Amino acid sequence: MARANEELSAWLDAAVDPMVACDAHEHVYFLNRAAEQLFAWKREDLQGQPVSRLFPERVSHHEGQSLVRYLLSRRDALEGRPTRVFAQRSDGAEVLVELTVGASGQGDDERIVISLRRLHEVIDTLREPLEHPRHEAEASLVETRVRGDDLYRLVVENAPLGIFHYDTTPVVTACNERLVTILGSTKRIIVGLNLLSLRDEAMMRCVRESLAGRGADYEGNYASVTGHKVTPVHVRFAPCYNDSGVVEGGVGIVEDVSQRRLAERERDEGMALLTTLFDSAPVGLGFIDTRLRYVRVNERLANINGKSPEEHLGKDPHQVLGPGGPAVELMLRHVLDTGEPVVEEEVDTSLIGSPGPRRLLAGSCYPVRAPDGRMLGVGVLVEDITRRKLAEEEREKLYHEAQQAIRVRDDFLSIASHELKTPLTPLSLRLATLERKLERGESVDPTTLRHARQHLLRMTGLINDLLDASRIEAGRLALHPQATRMDSLVEHVLQAMDAQRAGHELRYVHPEDAVQVFVDPYRLEQVISNLVENAFKYSPDGGVIQVTLETHGELALLAVKDPGIGIPVDQQTQLFERYFRARNVSSRSYGGLGLGLYISRDIVERHGGRIWVESQVGQGSTFHIALPLLSGTSAHPPVSQPDQHVH
Ligand code: ADP
Numbered sequence: 001m002a003r004a005n006e007e008l009s010a011w012l013d014a015a016v017d018p019m020v021a022c023d024a025h026e027h028v029y030f031l032n033r034a035a036e037q038l039f040a041w042k043r044e045d046l047q048g049q050p051v052s053r054l055f056p057e058r059v060s061h062h063e064g065q066s067l068v069r070y071l072l073s074r075r076d077a078l079e080g081r082p083t084r085v086f087a088q089r090s091d092g093a094e095v096l097v098e099l100t101v102g103a104s105g106q107g108d109d110e111r112i113v114i115s116l117r118r119l120h121e122v123i124d125t126l127r128e129p130l131e132h133p134r135h136e137a138e139a140s141l142v143e144t145r146v147r148g149d150d151l152y153r154l155v156v157e158n159a160p161l162g163i164f165h166y167d168t169t170p171v172v173t174a175c176n177e178r179l180v181t182i183l184g185s186t187k188r189i190i191v192g193l194n195l196l197s198l199r200d201e202a203m204m205r206c207v208r209e210s211l212a213g214r215g216a217d218y219e220g221n222y223a224s225v226t227g228h229k230v231t232p233v234h235v236r237f238a239p240c241y242n243d244s245g246v247v248e249g250g251v252g253i254v255e256d257v258s259q260r261r262l263a264e265r266e267r268d269e270g271m272a273l274l275t276t277l278f279d280s281a282p283v284g285l286g287f288i289d290t291r292l293r294y295v296r297v298n299e300r301l302a303n304i305n306g307k308s309p310e311e312h313l314g315k316d317p318h319q320v321l322g323p324g325g326p327a328v329e330l331m332l333r334h335v336l337d338t339g340e341p342v343v344e345e346e347v348d349t350s351l352i353g354s355p356g357p358r359r360l361l362a363g364s365c366y367p368v369r370a371p372d373g374r375m376l377g378v379g380v381l382v383e384d385i386t387r388r389k390l391a392e393e394e395r396e397k398l399y400h401e402a403q404q405a406i407r408v409r410d411d412f413l414s415i416a417s418h419e420l421k422t423p424l425t426p427l428s429l430r431l432a433t434l435e436r437k438l439e440r441g442e443s444v445d446p447t448t449l450r451h452a453r454q455h456l457l458r459m460t461g462l463i464n465d466l467l468d469a470s471r472i473e474a475g476r477l478a479l480h481p482q483a484t485r486m487d488s489l490v491e492h493v494l495q496a497m498d499a500q501r502a503g504h505e506l507r508y509v510h511p512e513d514a515v516q517v518f519v520d521p522y523r524l525e526q527v528i529s530n531l532v533e534n535a536f537k538y539s540p541d542g543g544v545i546q547v548t549l550e551t552h553g554e555l556a557l558l559a560v561k562d563p564g565i566g567i568p569v570d571q572q573t574q575l576f577e578r579y580f581r582a583r584n585v586s587s588r589s590y591g592g593l594g595l596g597l598y599i600s601r602d603i604v605e606r607h608g609g610r611i612w613v614e615s616q617v618g619q620g621s622t623f624h625i626a627l628p629l630l631s632g633t634s635a636h637p638p639v640s641q642p643d644q645h646v647h
Contacts (some may be wrong), residue, residue, distance in 0.1 A: 539564030
């Protein structure tokens with residue numbers, strides 16, 4: 001009998017499916033090897049223990065009966081179909097099993113046999129038809145589990161990712177439909193495929209990793225066996241364990257990354273394009289986040305701000321721009337607060353306190369938003385318009401000057417023609433009188449002749465001034481300097497002009513000693529005559545005209561003082577410019593071309609001297625000339641000749 005028992009045990013141990021036998025009181029008295037393995041119990045430890053220890057507490061009783069008794073009572077209804085429940089291993093882990101319960105014998109001799117089948121997580125297995133208990137009570141016993149399995153299957157089948165399982169060989173044992181679609185293959189080809197046959201080193205490394213119990217990621221191209229389709233894929237390899245914690249294979253989760261790669265390539269190309277445009281833009285470009293920190297700036301903006309692009313990153317405008325920062329921050333805050341752009345705001349760096357040379361910048365700030373409308377920061381566009389602005393200003397100045405020149409020329413032409421015509425009428429009248437008298441044989445009045453000559457002289461003077469001015473402009477006014485006694489020269493000029501003084505008193509104050517200068521006497525006479533003529537002309541009420549000559553150090557100083565109309569202070573610096581006439585002299589009351597002082601300054605300065613005026617409107621004027629003295633020892637003072645003279 002003992003031998004028969006041993007033989008029976010050996011048969012049962014050889015069976016693949018786990019089996020547990022218990023007595024009428026549901027105490028285990030035998031379990032085969034497969035059951036030992038499934039439950040991780042040693043046979044001798046479990047023997048004599050209640051069979052309920054093999055199930056979690058929540059399922060070991062049902063409707064007031066033990067699970068085993070309950071299933072025995074439902075045996076006819078189940079017609080031999082297994083029931084799916086969770087069993088519990090000695091270490092507390094739960095495993096899903098299908099079990100059938102049978103019994104033999106009566107009373108104390110009753111023997112109950114539970115045969116089990118472990119449900120692996122192999123996907124295809126889940127596709128096999130499941131036994132569903134028909135009875136409601138049975139349903140409530142296992143419904144959660146069954147629903148869990150169904151859901152699991154649903155998840156796997158409808159996952160947007162391809163999923164496959166492989167064993168340690170490594171042969172694919174199961175896969176979902178999505179994988180079939182991704183790889184453009186068939187389930188028949190994929191299941192049973194040995195991953196080694198793909199001859200992909202990187203993939204094999206991942207498989208090896210997973211079989212060694214570690215997850216691994218693979219990215220590469222899968223060429224379908226038929227060779228028609230190449231799919232870029234990302235595969236996450238993960239190990240699968242059996243109940244004993246031993247790796248029994250792995251699972252691969254496959255993502256078709258062709259769209260992602262395409263999108264990445266498009267994004268990379270787009271980024272490369274933008275980066276090139278950004279970096280090579282001839283204007284400053286930058287992006288500042290909502291906390292007002294520089295995130296990116298191009299070379300041009302870095303240049304404008306005087307810091308390298310790296311020195312901007314993570315800093316706020318105050319840190320980068322120093323005193324100029326607050327004005328920029330104000331602009332950025334405005335954009336962030338209102339969402340409105342600021343366009344082409346002109347900034348003068350000298351006005352906002354930026355260090356370095358003055359620059360004019362045109363800055364625009366635009367809100368940058370995420371597709372969902374969230375504010376990401378501010379895009380900044382800065383253009384250095386200093387040169388453009390200065391050129392514009394220069395152009396405006398030139399234009400203004402040109403307008404001014406045209407006005408001056410027009411004024412000059414009308415004044416010049418008026419001035420030239422003025423002496424002509426009296427001159428021709430005087431000549432007509434003379435002619436008449438001569439015809440009648442009457443004696444000629446010398447006053448008439450003198451007057452005629454004066455008008456002629458006036459015209460000659462005007463024409464000479466015009467010629468001199470154009471010579472000066474062309475750099476062709478020649479000087480013939482020689483040692484000259486200036487005291488005598490002034491005296492001579494004043495004597496010659498005595499006839500013109502009309503109601504004025506002309507005084508001459510000069511040193512006793514000779515005043516020697518090295519000048520062109522003809523030209524110096526011209527200067528002095530001009531000053532004295534002006535003194536007469538612009539002092540219409542008569543009065544004393546005082547001419548003073550003195551020496552001071554190395555200089556001869558001449559002053560011509562009149563009690564006349566004076567010159568507005570703001571116009572005194574312009575007096576010596578060509579055609580300039582002060583605003584308090586109308587051409588009606590005071591004839592003149594505005595050339596005398598221009599010619600005088602040129603002559604004096606080319607003798608190494610200086611000419612200036614002191615005057616107040618209504619108080620009279622004093623014109624001063626300073627010329628280098630010719631001392632016995634010193635060499636001739638420099639006199640610039642026309643070829644050196646540049647206008
Ligand atoms: P013109 O006398 O022919 O106008 P000038 O070159 O000699 O030309 O003088 C330029 C201008 O300077 C005069 O138009 C006048 O406005 C002012 N000016 C010159 N001398 C005097 C002076 N003595 N008193 C007041 N204004 C003077």
